[in-house]
Amino acid sequence: MPNPSLHSIPSVQAPLHLLLEADPSTELIAGYLHDCHCVVARLGEATVGVYLLKALGAETWELMNIAVAPEHQGRGIGALLLRHAIDQARQLGAKRLELGTGSFGHQLTFYQRAGFRVVAVEPDYFLTHYPEPLFENGLQHRDRLRLALTL
Template identity: 50%
Template sequence: MNIRKLNSNENYPMELLLLADPSRKLVEEYVIRGECFIAENDNQIIGIYVLLPTRPETVELVNIAVAEEMHGRGIGKQLVLHAIQTARSRGYKTIEMGTGNSGIGQLALYQKCGFRIVGVDVDFFIRHYPNEIYENGIQCRDMVRLSQDL
């Protein structure tokens, strides 16, 4: 597997981005302002993440997704660790992220990679998404905010 920055002449793998964030409108807004990195295996895109500068010395990991048929192979962890290293190498002091309260596996992964829970944006997914989202049998209502000092 190879992880690299998406070239400016390449199309965004929207189907992967929408796995992590079902709002096409929000995805289209932040991919333009951020940097996309893709994971490839045999010339096929199997994962993606987006880094978005938010404040001086702070970057946010706004989207991370792995093709569903590739789940359970450690690709997500490799992407998260690559994002942390990329942010560090670019001189950022803090990397942040947010995920749904219902993403139990994601919350565990991010904490294993050194992120700490720093807050909750109550009803974020109710306010910003027109359709209810369910994951693991739990309604996704709140955004759990995580952060890591680099």
């Protein structure tokens, strides 16, 4: 498989169908999309992945969303995007990169492999922020973990 190319684009042009793979709330996405740094992965003409970074403060940024098209998952594109997001945050002046994710599932392994550590738990986050229950592998997501990486 050819390597995807990575491109910075205006965040308002981010592919919503991919963002929804990571965050199934159009309302929440609309709330953070406009002031994000956006990078997409392309294979030829097709956009196959995306991430969004947002400044929380001068030296702390958050990875707001990262997703790979389902038919292209499991081939290293997510890991490529995550490494790029970490480097990009560093170049933007970040000393710390944070994110929120579910308390179980392969995403947690994915982030911890890149060095992220669990720094907090937000109990019932997914129950209070999403209108529909979120299930993965037959288990309902309830609590959100905050993860952080020192850059």
